[in-house]
Each structure stands twice: as structure tokens, then as C-alpha cells.
Amino acid sequence: MARLTLTESELSTEPGTNVTLRYTLANESETEDRFEVRVEGIDPEWVAIPVPVVKLRPGESLTESIHIKPPRSTESRAGRYPFTVVARSLETGETLERAAFLDVLPFELLSMEVEPKRQSSGYFTKQSTFGVTIANLGNTEVNVQLFADDPEDACTYQYAQEWVMLAPGQQRTIALQVQPRSSPLIGTPKLYGFSVSARGVDNPRLSASTQGQLEHRALLTPAALAASLLFILLAFVWYMLRPMPPEINSFAPSASTVQEGESVTLTWSTTRADSVVITDGDRIWAQLSPNGSIKVTVPRTLTFSAKAVNGVGQSREVKVTVTAVPPTQIPEPVIKTFSISPKSANVGDTLTVRYEVENAARILLQPIGLELPINLTQFEFQADKPGAIEYRLIAYSADGKATDARFKVQVDQPSQARIIEFRALQSGLPIPEEGVEPYSRVTLEWQVENAARVDISPGLGRVNATGSVEVFPERTTTYTLTAKDANGKPVTAQITIVVKEPPTAGGVRSDSGGGGSAGSGGGGG
Template identity: 35%
Template sequence: MIKVDLSAAEIPIEPGGTAQLTVTATNKQDHDDHVFLEIEGIDVEWYALPVPSFTIPAGESQSARVLFKIARSSASVAGVYPFVVRVRSLESGASGVQQAELVIKPFSALQVDLTPRRAVSTFLRHTSVFEVTISNLGNKEETLDLYASDPDDGCAYEFEASRVTVKPGCSETVPLVVEPVTRPVLGSHRLYAFVVSARSVEDSYVAASAHGQLERRALATPFAAAVLILVCLGAGGWALLRPRPVALNAFQATPMQVKAGEEVTLAWDAVNLAEGVIRPDVGPVNASVGAVKVRPEHTTTYEFVARGGGRQVSKSVTVQVIERPPPRAPQVVQLEATRRRIHQGDAVTLSWKVEGATKIVLNPLGREGEWPLYTSQEVRPDATTTYEIAAKGPGGVARKSLKVEVVPAGESLAEIRWFRAKPELISPGGSAALSWSVENAASVEIEPGVGTGLKPKGRVEVSPEATTTYTLRVSDDRGNPLTRQVVVRVEESPPPESPEPPSGAP
């Protein structure tokens, strides 16, 4: 019988973090047992077993750890996940079980995108329709309120639905109608920069936003056009001789806060631009209205310098860059071989498990593969060889090695872990217990008197009448033998006492 105890019945874990559960197995049998630890009911990618199997002496307890790690993604949906911890005997098949719950905690992450980024409102077509796409990058369902505004309150905004519910890993698109508050007949174009925000109903700190632009264009009347023609004719000579000064209406960055290496759009609107330059990194620009994309690695202030009509103007905008964390160092979690001792030409399968790596190199073969596609390799060494796994990733290189021993053809692969008698000295008519444990054995026998076809691990009572040498003989799959002996000594019986002569005898 195997009893299983857990350090906790409920294991809370933050996505992107780790947690640990201690499993204590008690062997209530009268013999040693080799057991295997199993987890049932949850995704195998969520946990790791550093020591999946171990031996528990009779009447004693042994502890093992279960390590949990949940990816910080929308696929790791918040909730309670029941699972079963099973400790199973590899010899008898008996098992012990305990139930527990893995509690994945919620986290929130939103992203808002606006399509198109910029639109035009004319006197005849004054409304513009934008598509607002809200993406839930967290692991719980979010109910969000939508808002839109501009610093000058120059536009009116109307969402098709002002409140939306977005499931983890999903997106919702809501049409947004934007129109200027005023529609002048005469006047210059005006650019309104507005912000669209999505904010959680439950937690106001959970929010995201996107920036857009609406250009308002006025319609000139015939009268105004005639007046403008007269003015132009009256000032034609003066206007021809004097160049028009440059004006920089807008220069802005979207978004204004990014991670290192992410894309930022720099957009500008200038009038009478003869030449312009954006520094640093961009250089000269010729278009009066345009946009370029940059990928800053650190917080940068971009400046737009515009020249034209004998005048120079400039505007600047600062993009705040959040530094990326350093990549995690790779780790070789496990490197195993199906057999550690073989004969020349026998096949051995090497298998491994790594973390934080993108490429695997198996030496001394020099064979490379992509992780997680390359996870095992069959080898047939001609001599004793030490194999090394090199796990390469953005955070460096991790290595781990194991040795496969090639023994001569006539040497047995079988191993005798122990063969002992307890007690080694018995009284006449008494008994002793022979116990043994072997590995890689095709046949097991004990002489004299015990028999053949024995299990790799066992115990038997013997009652020799005289001191006896017992021989444990095992053979591998090629018939190569290996032996070990123990001696059970039997105490000599004391000689019978001589009867006393009768009284009065001479």
C-alpha cells in the first residue's frame, strides 16, 4: 500500500510565474518499492517532474517536487483546474492518489488599433468612419467602455456600441463616426488629433488607447473666390516677389510609448515647405504631408525642421522607450539514455528536454536541430563515448553530458545491485532471508535450491541444514553471465552430554 500526501490542496500561480508542490509518498509495505510519480488532468506543458521515479524503503516516506510554470498569454485562461497526483508502484502496480487544484490568477492586457489612422472631413461629406479594434491580450474576459476626445473639443464622436465584452485572446471591432463640430465655408484646413480609449468597467487602471487624426476642409463660396481673385490680382506683383513663409501645422508620434525595437510612426503636416529634415536617424524629407516609420532602441526626442519662404520653424516630439528585459539563459532540464552500458553495435536512444533554447547541438556527432523539433537521437557507439547536449538560445549556451559505456562482447550487461543474506549466521533448523536486486538481466537464478526464472528484485526464505554458499547467477540478452555469492553459516550443534554413572559403580 502506498499513501500519498500533498503540501497543499490548492496551488495559486501567476501567469508567467512558477509554483511548487511537494508530494510525500509513504511505503506501508514490508519490502522496498520503486515508484513512479504521475500528474493527470492538466496540460503537460504546465508542469515538470524533476524526479519522476524513486525507491522508497519499506515503512519509510520519500518526497518529490512538482514544478508548475504557466505562460503569460491569453491561452492560459484564468480559473481553477483540478488534477490528480498518482504514485504508482513499478513492481506491483499498486498506487496511491490525491486530488488538488491549480488556480491560475487573472491578468489584464489590452491593445487598441484605429483604422484608418487619418481621415478627411469636407463640407459635403463631413462625417468619417473609423474602425476601432480592441484586442484582449489578457487571460480573463473584459467588459470595456469606449471613449473618444480631442484637446480642442473640435469633433463629435459616436460609437456603434459604447460598451463591449472581449474574451481572452479575441478582438472586437466597433465602428466610430467622427465629425467636426463646425463646418466653415471659408477657412484653412485644420487637423484634429484625437484619442480613442478603452477602459475596464471593473478596474479603471486597465485601459489602452490609440491616436487618430481628422482633417477638416472648408468650402469656399463663389463670392469669396471672386474676392480672393481681386486680392490676388491687386497683390500679384508683391506676391510674386515675396516667397511664402513655411508653416508647420503638426508633428506627432504614434504611439508615444513603446518597447525597444517596436515601430513608431512620425507624421507631419507642413505648408510652403521647401526643404525639411527629421533628426535623428531619418534625414531629409520633401513632402509637405507625410509619415515615416522608426524603431527607437531608447527614449528619443525627434525634431522636424522646416524651411521655406526665408523662414525656418521646428517642432519636436519625445518617444518614451521601455527597455526590453535581457533574454533568459537556456537550460538543459533533462538528458537521458535508454541504456548506459551496451555491447558494440547496440542502439541507444538519447533524449533531452531544454528550456529557453532555439537550437540543439549533439556532440561529438556535431548534429544540429531546431528546438522543440529535435528532441532525441539514436546512436550506435563503437567505443565508450561521452555525449554532450549544447542548448543555444538568445541568453547563451547551456551544456549537459552523459557517458554510454561500450563493454566487450563477452562481458555481461547485467548488473547486480545487491545480493545478501540476513542473518548470515543461523541456528540449526533456523532460516535466513536471501534478497537481491539486479538490472538489465534476461534471466535470474539462485543455486542451490532456490530456482530459476526469478524476478529482477525479490526475497526468499532458506533453511539450510549446514553452512551453504548460495550463488546468484544472472545473464544479459546475449547470455553473458554474472555471478555473486553469499554464505549462510549454520552453528554446530553441541555434542550430547554423557550420562552420569549410577551411584556405587566401580
């Protein structure tokens, strides 16, 4: 038995702030127990339990803390949240629950953006439309009013909607029409900077603002227009007619160092070139495109030269060097040891693979496709299907070479039978550690479920699924309870009854056997 109490049943906090709940867990049973503690009813991301598993000796009690911190976001809605603190015994399965409430306090925060940041208007299109996006970043509903102005009062502003109601986490985009009060026919462009803001209706201290710009252009500027057109025309004619030699803008290999016999890609780009010529002293690649790449083999360290050519002439020579080094010899992988234990297991059991591998860049365990760490020598995994499974350990080197080793494990389906209880008592109490006197009366009690047959050995044979029997052991005896399900799959439990050695002086020791028995556990199970 156990007892769970809370220091308080009602907590309150603002999102982003931690609140601590203390609980006391007492073990009122006569055996040591471990309890798993968790919180249900609120987002697990809000909860931190420093000691998730509490270990208590008989009669011991312990007070621990649970930290609750809703994130400062719109998902942490203001309101009351009922939750439950649950402590479950890992030994008996006993579950304790205590209810509590968490009050999440409201907070208010606004965000504003205007898109685009800058618009332009002209003589015919005087009005420009901006999108004003306002977002409620708090956890409670707010009602805001929108405003807009500029320092010179040079523009007029019209919102599609001046009052906006926003739920937590909601954002809305409201159209804002901005128009200059004057629009000259001739003149230079003028830039108007304006501010847009929002203020809470119920809480005037709640506000947000952002900036935007409107550039208004006159219809034309005759002198500037004429001068610009003339300048552009002359510059274009001069640029198109001027004769110039080509230029190499870039010339580079894909790698500056390679192994002997490997390939690199030479890439180049030019200006005003008709073709490109590349040579390495022995080989020549001519009539290459002005911009492109070519893949070449590097048998040794080479210097590549490139020139661009057109009808006017050729460019300066650009050189790059690619260093070739002897190829690196990579040793083949070696599997020194490979084993899996146990050799026989049930589905769901943990298997331990032990291995020792050299020169491996990657280790794979098939047929389960498990990649094993190369810096470890053992790893655990679960048997997931029955049968005589042949596991294959494959070690790969850095250049892809592989070697393998095999190991077979017999995996069976676990028995459906379950032994709930199997114990030995003397006068209703557990057997003392020092043992019992020879021929003392000892009661064996058991309880089994999902069993087609139950046997106790030695000497008792087939028994009922639930029962008890009295035995009178002469010497230390180990009793084995075997329960088999409908498919004959066994599960066992053992009890050893220690019998004290009889005194030798003044008496004769009997060799008549292991003691008699009587009880209610006989019969078919």
C-alpha cells in the first residue's frame, strides 16, 4: 500500500514562468517499492519531473517537486486547466491519483507589419494599397483600433476596417489606402514616410507600430528625360561598336589535389570570346565554347593553361596547377569476433550482439538492417520475430569493400501462461533466512493464469491453477512450478526451502527420503 498527497491543489502562473508543485509519496507496505510519477491532463511539454521514479523502503516517505512552465506563446491559452498527478507502483501495479488545477494567467502582446514596405504612386495612379498585418501574440482575446499618420500630414489614409478583434495566435491583414494630398505634373520624386499603429481598446497601454514609405512621382521632368535618353543612346552605340579583346573571367579545377589517375573538371567563363584553348603541355583542347567545362585525367601533377580567342585577338594566359598524389591503400575490413547471446530467446527479449572489427568504416547487422557503432564492442536489440534467425554481421571499409560473419539464434513465441504468485510460508509467515527444522510443516501457495497445465516438482506432479499444499522437507529442497499454455509453451518459477542440518551427537540421521506432503493443490490444472 502507498499514499500520495499534494502540498496544494490549485496553482497559478503566467506563461513563461515556472511554478512548483510539491508532493509527498509514502510507502506503507512491508516491502521496498519503486513508483513512477507522471502528470496527466496538461501538455507534457509544460511539465518537468526531476525525479520520475521514486524508490521507497518500507514505511519511508519522500517529498519531491514537479515543475510546470507553460511556454510564453499563444498556445498557452489563459484559463483553468485540471490535471492529475499519478504515481504507479512498478512492483505491484498499484496506481495513486491526486487531482489539481492550474490557472494560466493572461498576457497581451501585439505585432504589426506593413507590406510592401515601400510603394510608389504616379500622376494617374495616385492611390497606393498597403497590407497592414496585425498579430495577437498573447494568450487572450484583444480588441484594437488602427491608426496611420505622417509628420508632414501630406497624405490621406483609409483602412478597410478600423476596429479589429483578434483571438490568441490570430493575425489579420487589413488593406490601407494611402494617397498624397497633392500630385504635381512636373517635378522630382518625393518620398513620404508614414507610421501605422494599433492600440488596445480595453487596454490603451497595449500597442504596436511599424513604418512604411510612399514615393510619389510627377508625370515627367523634360530636361532630365531628354538628357538621360541622349546619354543612354550614345553610350549604347559606343559600347556596341568598340572593338575589344576577350577576357577570361574565371578558370579553376574542381579539386586542386587528386590521386594519380583520377579526373578533375576544369571550368571557365569568358567575356567577348569566340572560343577557348586549354593545354597541359602534352595535350591541347582547342575550339572550346566561351563558357563551359571539360573533364580531364590527371596522371601526374600538371599545370593547365587557358586562353580566350576572338577576331580582335586573345586574352592573357591563365594557369592553374593540379597536384597528383599516389593513391592511398585502404586495408580490407576484418571481423575478429561475432556472437549473439542468449542463443535461445523469446520474441520481445533483449539480445546482446558482441563484435570486434578492424578497418571498418561501417558495420551493419542483417536481416534487421541495424547499423552498429564502430567504436563499441557490444550492442543490444530486441528479438522481433520467431524462428531460427541467422544474423549476418557485415563490415564495410572506407572504399566499399565488405566481409561478413553469421550467427544463428533460436527465437520462440513467449508462453501465454503467467505465474502470478508462488511462495512458501510457515505458520502464515515467510520462511526465515536461516531456514526451517527438518520435517517442519511448510505451505506452498501459488496462483497461475492462462495455463493449460500446471506441475510442481519434485514429488507433487500436476496441480490446479490456484492452490496450496503442505510439505515436510527433510533437507534443503528447490520446488519448481511449471505452467504451460495451450501451445505447450512453458514458464517456470522456483522456491528453495533451506533446511537446517540436524544435530549429529546423540541421534541417528534418517535417510528415508525428502519428506511427505499434504494439501489442496492436487489434481488437473
